[in-house]
Amino acid sequence: MNTHPRPLVILGGTGDLTGRLLLPSLAHLLTAGRTSPHVVAVATDDYDDDGYRRWATDRLARHGDPADEACRGTVVDALSYVRGDVTDPEVLRAALEKAATFDPRPPVVYLALPNGLFGDTLSALEQAGVPDGTVIAVEKPFGVDGNDAQRLNHLLHRLVPEHAAFRIDHFIAKRTVLNILGLRFANRLFEPLWNNGHVDRVEIVYDEDLGLESRARYYDRAGALRDMLQNHLLQILALVAMDPPQALDAATLASRKADALRAVRAVDPGDAVRGRYGAGDVDGRKLPAYVDEEGVDPDRSTETFAEFVVHIDNWRWAGVPFRLRTGKALATNRKEICVHFRPVPHSPFTDDAPRPNVLRIKLDTDGMVLELDLNGENDPFDLERRRFETDPAAPPVPAYATVLESMLAGESALSISDVEAEESWRIVETVLAAWEADEAPLVEYPAGSDGPQPPASWAQRPDLRSAGC
Ligand code: BG6
Numbered sequence: 001m002n003t004h005p006r007p008l009v010i011l012g013g014t015g016d017l018t019g020r021l022l023l024p025s026l027a028h029l030l031t032a033g034r035t036s037p038h039v040v041a042v043a044t045d046d047y048d049d050d051g052y053r054r055w056a057t058d059r060l061a062r063h064g065d066p067a068d069e070a071c072r073g074t075v076v077d078a079l080s081y082v083r084g085d086v087t088d089p090e091v092l093r094a095a096l097e098k099a100a101t102f103d104p105r106p107p108v109v110y111l112a113l114p115n116g117l118f119g120d121t122l123s124a125l126e127q128a129g130v131p132d133g134t135v136i137a138v139e140k141p142f143g144v145d146g147n148d149a150q151r152l153n154h155l156l157h158r159l160v161p162e163h164a165a166f167r168i169d170h171f172i173a174k175r176t177v178l179n180i181l182g183l184r185f186a187n188r189l190f191e192p193l194w195n196n197g198h199v200d201r202v203e204i205v206y207d208e209d210l211g212l213e214s215r216a217r218y219y220d221r222a223g224a225l226r227d228m229l230q231n232h233l234l235q236i237l238a239l240v241a242m243d244p245p246q247a248l249d250a251a252t253l254a255s256r257k258a259d260a261l262r263a264v265r266a267v268d269p270g271d272a273v274r275g276r277y278g279a280g281d282v283d284g285r286k287l288p289a290y291v292d293e294e295g296v297d298p299d300r301s302t303e304t305f306a307e308f309v310v311h312i313d314n315w316r317w318a319g320v321p322f323r324l325r326t327g328k329a330l331a332t333n334r335k336e337i338c339v340h341f342r343p344v345p346h347s348p349f350t351d352d353a354p355r356p357n358v359l360r361i362k363l364d365t366d367g368m369v370l371e372l373d374l375n376g377e378n379d380p381f382d383l384e385r386r387r388f389e390t391d392p393a394a395p396p397v398p399a400y401a402t403v404l405e406s407m408l409a410g411e412s413a414l415s416i417s418d419v420e421a422e423e424s425w426r427i428v429e430t431v432l433a434a435w436e437a438d439e440a441p442l443v444e445y446p447a448g449s450d451g452p453q454p455p456a457s458w459a460q461r462p463d464l465r466s467a468g469c
Helices: 016-031 049-063 066-077 089-102 115-128 146-159 175-185 216-241 250-262 399-408 418-436 456-460
Strands: 008-011 039-043 079-083 108-111 135-138 165-167 199-207 272-278 280-282 285-287 305-310 322-327 335-341 358-362 368-375 383-389 442-446
Touching (some): 016 399, 049 066, 049 079, 066 079, 108 115, 108 399, 135 146, 165 418, 199 216, 216 305, 305 418
Parallel strands (some): 008 108, 039 079
Antiparallel strands (some): 368 383
């Protein structure tokens, strides 16, 4: 890692993402003994440098980890502010010039903005002119649909080479998600079984008990499918499904993941479910119905729950359904990948039928569980379910800290490639179109419940095998 990061220009410097995640992540890097960059924040709010530093101090006090308190002042001292519209080339030129006064090296320009602003901002950056060697980081979701993603890729490529375009998906920077690489490619045990000969179905679930959390401005236009499934959960699918890479460099990883995504069939809208939470109680907290949350437009029919089953048309995975599911305001935080193996071909046990093995890769805590059937404690000819669990590990480094560190170092292994972004839109576009045309019911579920159940017809469809984790 580079020990002296180059400057960081944050477009959207007073946004929720900056205050809630980016600034706290910089404090975390300092606490962990790393360095933090000079930051030039750009936004339209009426601040000067001191006013912005006060805003940042308040956000760090609200959202920072108490363990990082001693380092917050250092982050704040390295902040400066440019007031203006991020789609105005003059404003961007001023921000780039200010960054150069701190450090002559080309900066990282981070579009921490609503995705509707990406196109105009990239065009303005082109007019402003970025120094050679600049890295441009773009938040997720990358565009609003496939056409938009293509247009953004085109704009990005006019500005910087692909290796300097950093499309963010903080899930692939989570240690828990990167565990998939260690598990699959550092052990002999699993890879021979990692195919349709031995795996019956895979579930990738990210159920959250959090509701909207005052994010209507962004979320009400995105919804669960664009917010989570199109990017985070399809990236997990790509890591689970891809062929073994010969190395873990950015180009190899991107091409393995892109191959896996290319093989995913566009989702049939009949294999998808959408829902929206009503009023309810999540673990003692009362939540209003989503439509009554501040800033929500009920006419948008935004979904807060999305689930679908995808099929991967390749030799390794033909016939194995992958079920992806996520939702807000659900009863439990259930965040895991469940790999369900096929039953044994023949069982010598006459009393108990052995249950198929399940491997659970946890996505919130750093852990894995392998469920096996073993001989019972009392009667050796009985079977008993046993769980082999990893020991609890230290809390993972916040994913945004890892993302920032790697983009500041100019490493792109944790970035999404142009092809991956476009393929991921292709997979979900049929469902998006059907939902936008209101061709599928928007099922209301009470906050604090388990969410909508799959339609009864799914039970008759062997290709949608879906017993739940
Ligand atoms: C974000 C989504 O990208 O990921 C949020 O916008 C979601 O809606 C979040 O809650 C989940 O990630 P994490 O790392 O906070 O669990």
